[in-house]
Structures are given as structure tokens and as C-alpha cells.
């Protein structure tokens with residue numbers, strides 16, 4: 689594709705993706721035709737990281753992305769017919785997704801590549817780098833709950849944080865995060881531990897990432913209160929959760945961005961900034977009207 693020519697890694701990944709998933713051509717063409725040159729440059733930087741994390745598995749990861757889009761389509765059909773997510777309990781999500789190493793590996797591989805191919809996902813990462821990471825305390829301790837593929841924890845490790853910790857309920861996710869940090873040569877102190885956020889140990893951190901986990905929980909407000917208790921006063925939190933976003937392990941339906949923002953505030957955070965990125969880069973009014981996915985970001989301070 690012409691617009692990508694200046695970026696050899698991104699061009700290579702684009703060509704590989706279409707080789708294993710030719711039916712995605714219209715979607716990917718439109719995604720980049722509608723993106724500014726500046727944004728394509730930002731995605732090209734992410735492509736360098738994704739390629740290094742993927743290593744020899746790049747082709748498998750591109751195939752797993754194609755597999756993920758099929759799973760998402762099935763969930764979308766259910767959502768459009770019923771107005772609800774298919775699953776409603778954590779037990780079902782754990783049994784069918786987090787504790788199934790084969791499903792979970794494909795899922796995390798697909799989500800990793802979605803950060804290049806889905807405009808809302810790449811814009812969340814750009815926002816995280818530009819707007820949140822500079823707020824992290826110099827030399828401070830940073831926690832991510834639910835790091836999954838490890839991309840955001842790697843970026844936090846690149847910031848001025850002194851140490852990074854990842855807690856995830858899935859052993860497969862912890863393995864992926866470990867591999868990502870190793871592949872990227874992170875040298876800072878790292879702790880990766882299996883924990884469900886609802887039974888988190890009582891530790892204290894200076895900053896926290898909680899990205900695409902809130903909608904996986906039966907009682908998201910309770911989880912946010914636990915996150916508040918994990919942060920030192922004045923600590924910063926980055927919450928990213930999607931509204932109207934059916935997926936194989938989403939159980940809590942947020943119907944508009946305000947529902948997420950209000951919940952973060954109710955849990956004891958001062959809201960510093962919010963941002964919305966609709967799926968397929970749709971205009972926000974259209975996304976609200978048609979109940980399309982809207983990636984919602986809330987940056988808060990523990991008060």
C-alpha cells in the first residue's frame with residue numbers, strides 16, 4: 689500500500705497479514721487510507737515493537753489475528769440480536785478463555801496485532817505513551833493488572849518508572865508478558881505474578897495500568913476500589929475499557945463512556961483526563977447512536 693511505503697516493517701506486516709487473511713483487504717485499506725500521515729508514523733513505531741515481540745512467530749500471530757476476527761464476529765452477531773454479551777460470569781470466562789492455554793494464546797496473539805490494525809487500539813497506545821506515561825513518578829513502582837500480551841507493560845518499563853509489576857489471572861498471559869519483556873531486553877526490576885484482582889495482595893504502587901480488564905469483571909466498581917487501595921495517595925491510574933464491545937470474555941456491558949468515567953470517580957479517583965476512540969475511527973456521534981465500540985480512557989489520581 690502506497691501510504692505505508694516509507695515504513696518497511698509496517699509494510700511487511702501489512703503484506704503478511706493480507707497473505708494469510710486476504711478477505712481483510714478492504715478493511716485494512718480503509719483503515720490506513722483514513723489515517724493521517726502522523727498516525728501512520730505512530731503505528732509504524734508500534735509495528736517495530738510488535739515485530740520484535742513476535743520474533744519467529746509472526747506468521748502464526750497473523751493467522752491468530754484472522755482467527756480472532758472470526759470470534760469477534762460471532763460475538764457481534766449475538767450482541768446485535770440480543771443487546772447483551774454472551775457470557776455473564778467470571779467463572780465462564782475463566783473456564784473457556786483464561787484457563788485454556790490454546791484459546792488464550794491465539795487470543796493474546798490476535799489482540800497484540802489488533803494494536804496495528806484497529807484504529808481505536810493504536811490510538812489508545814499512542815495516548816498511553818504521550819499522555820499517561822509522562823505522569824508516572826520518576827523511579828516509582830508501576831503495576832499493570834491484566835498485562836496479557838505485555839505491550840503496555842513493556843512501554844511502562846521504558847518510562848521513568850523504577851520497577852514494573854504485572855498481575856494476571858491467566859498463566860498464558862503471564863508467559864506472554866514475560867516473553868515480551870525478554871524479547872524487548874527490559875533491564876529494570878520486573879515481578880510477574882498470578883493474581884485475580886478481586887483477591888489482590890495488599891501492596892502499594894505509585895502508578896497503575898488497567899487496560900481492557902474492567903469489562904471482564906462481574907463487579908467492576910469493587911475492583912476499582914481495590915485498585916484505589918493499591919495506589920499511594922496521589923498515584924496515577926490509566927483505565928481503558930470499551931463500551932458496546934462484545935468479545936469471548938467480556939461479561940460487563942458498559943453502554944456509554946460516562947458509565948466508565950463515573951465508576952472510576954466513584955471508586956475514589958479524581959478524574960484528570962478522559963478520551964474516547966470509536967471503533968473503525970467512526971465519528972463519536974455515530975458510534976454512540978449505532979452502539980459501536982468506543983474505547984474509553986480515564987486518567988485519574990488516587991485521592
Ligand SMILES: C[S@@+](CC[C@H](N)C(=O)[O-])C[C@H]1O[C@@H](n2cnc3c(N)ncnc32)[C@H](O)[C@@H]1O
Nearest residue numbers: 834835836856857858861884885899900901904
Ligand atoms: C484483553 S486482555 C488485555 C491485555 C492488555 N492489557 C491490553 O489492554 O491489550 C485482558 C487480560 O486481563 C486478564 N484478566 C481478566 N480478568 C482478570 C482478573 N479478574 N484479574 C486479573 N487479570 C484478569 C486476562 O487474563 C487477560 O490477560
